[in-house]
Amino acid sequence: MSTIIHSKQHHPGHIRQTSADRWAKIIAYIIVGFFGLICLYPLLLTVVVSFTPDETVVKEGYRLIPSQLSLNTYTYLFDQSGGRIAKSYLVTIFITAVGTFGSMLVTCMISYAISLREMKYRNVIAFICNFTSIFSAGLVPWYVICTKWYGLHNNILGLILPMMFSVWNMFLMRTYFKAISPSLYEAAKIDGAGHMTIFFRIALPLSVTALLTVGMMYALCYWNDWWHALMFIEDRDLFPLQYFLYKMMSNVNAINSGRVPAGAAAGLKLPAETAKMAVTIVTIGPIIFLYPFIQRYFVRGILTGAVKE
Amino acid sequence: MQKTILPTKRGFRWEMKHNRTLYLMCIPALLLLLAFSYLPMGGMYMAFTNYNVKDGIFGSPFVGFENFSYFLNGNPYFWKAVRNTLFINFWGLIFGTIVPISIAIAMNEVKNGPFKKISQSAMFFPYFLSWVVIGAVLYGFLTANFRIDRKTGELITTGANGVANRALMVLGAKPIRWYAEAKYWRTIIIFLDVWKWAGYNSIVYMAAMAQFDGSLYEAATIDGASRFQQIRYLTLPMLKSTVVVLTLLSIGRIFYGDMGMIWGLVGQNGTLLDEVSVIDTYVYTSMRTMGFGFSSAIGLCQSMMGLILIILANALAKKINDGEGLF
Numbered sequence: 001m002s003t004i005i006h007s008k009q010h011h012p013g014h015i016r017q018t019s020a021d022r023w024a025k026i027i028a029y030i031i032v033g034f035f036g037l038i039c040l041y042p043l044l045l046t047v048v049v050s051f052t053p054d055e056t057v058v059k060e061g062y063r064l065i066p067s068q069l070s071l072n073t074y075t076y077l078f079d080q081s082g083g084r085i086a087k088s089y090l091v092t093i094f095i096t097a098v099g100t101f102g103s104m105l106v107t108c109m110i111s112y113a114i115s116l117r118e119m120k121y122r123n124v125i126a127f128i129c130n131f132t133s134i135f136s137a138g139l140v141p142w143y144v145i146c147t148k149w150y151g152l153h154n155n156i157l158g159l160i161l162p163m164m165f166s167v168w169n170m171f172l173m174r175t176y177f178k179a180i181s182p183s184l185y186e187a188a189k190i191d192g193a194g195h196m197t198i199f200f201r202i203a204l205p206l207s208v209t210a211l212l213t214v215g216m217m218y219a220l221c222y223w224n225d226w227w228h229a230l231m232f233i234e235d236r237d238l239f240p241l242q243y244f245l246y247k248m249m250s251n252v253n254a255i256n257s258g259r260v261p262a263g264a265a266a267g268l269k270l271p272a273e274t275a276k277m278a279v280t281i282v283t284i285g286p287i288i289f290l291y292p293f294i295q296r297y298f299v300r301g302i303l304t305g306a307v308k309e
Numbered sequence: 310m311q312k313t314i315l316p317t318k319r320g321f322r323w324e325m326k327h328n329r330t331l332y333l334m335c336i337p338a339l340l341l342l343l344a345f346s347y348l349p350m351g352g353m354y355m356a357f358t359n360y361n362v363k364d365g366i367f368g369s370p371f372v373g374f375e376n377f378s379y380f381l382n383g384n385p386y387f388w389k390a391v392r393n394t395l396f397i398n399f400w401g402l403i404f405g406t407i408v409p410i411s412i413a414i415a416m417n418e419v420k421n422g423p424f425k426k427i428s429q430s431a432m433f434f435p436y437f438l439s440w441v442v443i444g445a446v447l448y449g450f451l452t453a454n455f456r457i458d459r460k461t462g463e464l465i466t467t468g469a470n471g472v473a474n475r476a477l478m479v480l481g482a483k484p485i486r487w488y489a490e491a492k493y494w495r496t497i498i499i500f501l502d503v504w505k506w507a508g509y510n511s512i513v514y515m516a517a518m519a520q521f522d523g524s525l526y527e528a529a530t531i532d533g534a535s536r537f538q539q540i541r542y543l544t545l546p547m548l549k550s551t552v553v554v555l556t557l558l559s560i561g562r563i564f565y566g567d568m569g570m571i572w573g574l575v576g577q578n579g580t581l582l583d584e585v586s587v588i589d590t591y592v593y594t595s596m597r598t599m600g601f602g603f604s605s606a607i608g609l610c611q612s613m614m615g616l617i618l619i620i621l622a623n624a625l626a627k628k629i630n631d632g633e634g635l636f
Contacts, residue, residue, distance in 0.1 A: 017592050018535055018576065020535040020536070020537060021536045022429060023536055024418060024535070024536035024537055024540075025418055025536070027415070027418075027466045028414070028415035028417075028418035028419055029410055029415075029418075029419060029424075030430070031412065031415035032415050032416055032425070032428050032589060033424075033428060034417050035408075035412055035428070035432055035507065035607050035622075036427065036428030036429075036431040036432055037431075038504065039431040039434055039435055039504070039508065040431040040434075042409040042446045042447075042449070042450070043434065043446070045446075045449055045450075045472065046445075046446050046449055055468045058454075058468050060451070060467045061466075061469055061471070061472075061474070061475045062449045062452070062469060062472050062475070063475070064472070068374055074372055079316045102421065105337075106337045106338045106341065107338065109334035109335070109338070110334060110335045110337075110338040110339070111527045112334065113331040113332070113334045113335050114335070116331065118328065119328055119331050119332075120319075120324045120328070121324065121332075125335055125339070128339065128342065129338075129342065132342055132346040132347070134551065134561075134615075134616060134619045134620075135350070135612060135615070136346065136349075136350075136389075136612055137346070137349035137350045137352060137353050137612065138349075138353070138592065138608025138609060139568075139589070139592050139593060139596070139604075139608055140355070140592065140596055140604045140605035140606075140608050141349040141350070141352030141353050141355055141366070141605055141608070142345065142349040142352070143349075143596070144352060144355065144360075144368075144601060145348055145352050146345075148362070148365065148613070150344070152316075152328060156451050161341070161344075161345070162345050164341055165338045165341040165342065170338070188404075194330060195330040195334070198331055199334070220437060224437075224438070224439035224442075225439075226439060226441050226573070227569050227572075242439055242442070243441075244442050245441050245442065245445060246444075246573070248445055248580075249402060249441065249445050249448065249576060250576035250577040251577075252448065253488060253575070253576045253577060253578040261363075273452070273468070273469040276445060276448060277445070277449060277605070279445075280442055280445040280446060283441075283442055283445075284438065287437050291430070291434065291437065292430070293596055295430060295433060298433070298437075299433070299512055302509065302512050302513060302516070303512070303516050
């Protein structure tokens with residue numbers, strides 16, 4: 001991956017650096033290095049602990065360089081609750097795949113339409129979209145309508161539909177479509193192409209990077225979502241991975257609060273220390289491996305969004 | 310005056326017929342907005358009813374402003390949630406501005422190379438983690454398993470201890486039962502909020518800095534200005550408009566707490582939740598305990614305040630930024 005943003009280096013070579021400038025440099029390296037470590041360390045710790053034997057963690061505490069390493073936690077995890085985790089993984093993969101595909105179709109169509117100047121009411125539609133981002137009904141009416149009217153309770157659609165259209169992503173996509181030269185569309189129109197043909201044959205193929213950027217933003221939202229499961233899902237077979245982790249950690253949390261009576265606490269079976277970290281790693285899952293490749297698309301998205309029209 | 314028919318003079322019907330495909334392409338998205346944003350807005354009516362499941366939103370008995378007076382008149386939990394929301398958002402805004410700007414400026418001084426690449430990637434990574442995952446990672450820092458012997462007062466570890474407690478013990482201090490001590494958690498939450506978004510926001514500021522005129526810096530260098538002076542008198546003043554816009558946006562959302570954050574970090578831990586509850590989590594918990602009518606009334610107040618603030622912020626942004634608003 002190339003450096004995220006090529007900063008302009010304002011250092012004309014022929015001028016001698018003063019000692020104050022050297023200090024500026026040293027401080028800059030310290031700030032960057034320090035904050036980089038603060039962000040990297042927790043993740044490394046989680047990975048390392050998941051590969052440490054449980055007894056070692058109990059004895060030595062959470063540490064980056066343990067005296068022993070092992071794969072036991074993962075084998076134990078898959079023996080004990082492999083079925084559960086596999087099921088949750090499938091739920092997560094399903095909602096991510098279906099959700100992202102649906103979102104992209106819905107988002108690209110409306111963004112293409114309102115990116116065209118010939119559409120008279122494009123600003124009305126943009127306003128209808130924008131208004132939802134400055135005013136919302138709040139949780140309760142939304143929840144009542146979702147469960148009572150649409151029947152999203154214990155329904156996998158409840159994990160897909162409410163997140164399917166993001167106004168922010170639509171404006172992002174519109175910016176990309178606007179960058180396409182209208183003369184390309186004109187040429188296609190003269191050849192008798194309708195808007196559907198132009199959309200699928202010209203606009204989409206010309207925006208592959210934009211599609212990847214916005215698509216990954218949606219995919220990340222679906223992958224990381226546990227909130228809608230908290231709202232709608234009680235059936236364990238429909239738990240996405242994130243919610244599986246949430247359930248596990250909130251049991252641990254409740255016991256640590258000291259409010260749960262000892263009798264009830266004994267009834268809750270807690271995973272071993274290392275298992276918690278292993279489930280966390282499994283939940284982050286493909287993001288870790290894909291991160292080096294997908295990171296720049298997100299940066300591009302931020303940059304496009306940051307530039308106001 | 311032109312005699313030809315301009316496209317803008319054509320009516321609604323002509324437009325619908327001529328651009329039918331385009332409007333059809335908007336329909337799926339608009340239906341989703343209708344279903345999940347606009348119909349719930351109609352459902353806000355339930356704030357004025359004594360909602361019950363059997364009669365539904367529009368059949369339940371109308372009670373006027375009863376739900377509102379109930380929480381506005383000295384309900385301590387509600388006002389605590391309001392104070393927490395403002396407190397967390399205020400400090401989140403302050404540090405969430407200072408930290409990313411410092412990173413962005415420092416990043417600009419660092420030479421392009423592997424060190425810069427790796428630290429930049431590391432800083433951006435928290436953005437990719439859900440609050441539940443962050444909560445689990447945090448557990449590795451804060452977990453506490455120890456007891457104090459009644460007779461000897463000796464410290465005995467009874468299981469794994471997190472990084473924070475190990476550090477305290479190494480320093481000879483007493484470890485802390487983090488998950489039972491609510492007083493630390495507002496700070497922890499603000500810290501993690503800044504931590505999660507710092508990489509993301511520093512990219513926004515670096516993007517702004519990349520637009521700055523490089524010749525200004527060259528001129529300053531030739532005039533003998535040190536890097537510190539250049540940052541103080543060039544970079545910071547030029548960042549002001551970006552900071553103002555982002556700050557106004559945050560002020561527009563100051564009454565909204567991040568429920569995902571609080572719930573993902575604190576979860577079902579009642580001891581902590583009492584201390585860090587924000588308006589959004591209070592609405593969620595009161596939905597179960599106090600009923601739908603009551604909790605939707607709180608949501609309605611919050612939305613109204615949010616709308617007023619964002620409109621004011623927008624007007625202010627227009628005034629400051631030569632007619633360019635936030636949206």
